[in-house]
Amino acid sequence: MDLNSITEVVRRPFDRPGSQWRGGDTWLAGGTWLFSVPQPDCRRLVDLTTLGWDALTITDAGLEIGATCTIRELYAFAPQCDWPTAPLLATSCEAFLSSFKVWNAATVGGNICLSLPAGPMITLTVALEATYTLWAADGTERTVDAADFVTGDHRNVLEPGEILRRIDIPAATLRTRHAHRRFTLTRLGRSTVFLVGTRATGADDLRLTVTAGTTRPLRLAFEAMPDAAELRRRIDAVPDDVWFDDPNGSPDHRHHLTTHFAEQIRVELAAGDRP
Incomplete structure (x- = not known):
């Protein structure tokens, strides 16, 4: 769908893009939902995909998922770790109401921030007791439990200009049975x-x-x-x-x-x- 209210697209935002935030802005990652319905209040798109955030990183603490990680990247991920819950990653990807072609663009963070009841990335991260790192427009950051992020249908705790930067899944829950x-x-x-x-x-x-x-x-x-x-x-x-x-x-x-x-x-x- 054409978004005819857009007057500008920021292709190369700052590393901390929240500092550029102004009224009428919308973060752009995969855009698979953004371009599917009218967005009459949106005036400017800020493209996050050019920031080069790592998609998936294994650490001693567990698994870090960058908010711009695509569903295709998550689905293809095959960790060489003793993680019994690893198959749940692919299972959650398969729960999308979309074709596999959409997976090339749709992002983990986008599905979470859309905050629909059937968002499978919400299911995945809440079940594995993840935490979300949020960047505020003033340069500060905070961490919230995945279970506390979504507050209702299409509603969450994000403040204006705040952005989901990373999802952290602890190693302990990756080792549970499910x-x-x-x-x-x-x-x-x-x-x-x-x-x-x-x-x-x-x-x-x-x-x-x-x-x-x-x-x-x-x-x-x-x-x-x-x-x-x-x-x-x-x-x-x-x-x-x-x-x-x-x-x-x-x-x-x-x-x-x-x-x-x-x-x-x-x-x-x-x-x-x-x-």
Whole structure:
């Protein structure tokens, strides 16, 4: 789609592009959503792809993902590490409502900042207990937990001129066991629910991440593996207004699917450590 309100495109922004921010600006990374709908309030695009941020970096602390890392780069990533949850990276890429051709442009950071309930990069990073590094327009930076970033449908904690710079996934969660369940109305459709459970190897805990069926991601933490009744109680305690309602599923339908799939995940992870 042509964005006929644009008067300027900044092709080579400063290394700290927030210092150039002004009203009417929009950050441009992949642009796969940006160019798909009218943007009447946008006057200037600031292109982040020219900044040369590293896409994926393995460190002793875990995995760093640059915000401009493309979905194609993440999908192709094959870490030579003992990370049982590594397959979840590809699984989350496959949950996109898009063709593989879009993966060449769409970015991890863009999907997170769009903050839609079905954003699979949100599911991935919340489930793996990532943190986000945010750069403010005044040159300062802050770190937020992935679970706290999205606050509602298409809403997040970003301030004007603030930018998502990096996603950090800790090595500890990359070494956990995981199980996931996802439901769509059609094989390649938007997620109605997307759940991921993790359990530390040799431990008896459970972390259940609920997304797509809720307006914001939920992380339900259990220090010991719950029984079916306790798990259901935690899900039933989710406020009614948090369940998402759109043509892909009613709140009641999403609540039901979440309860059903959460129990499957609990049983799978409760079965004990398996090769």
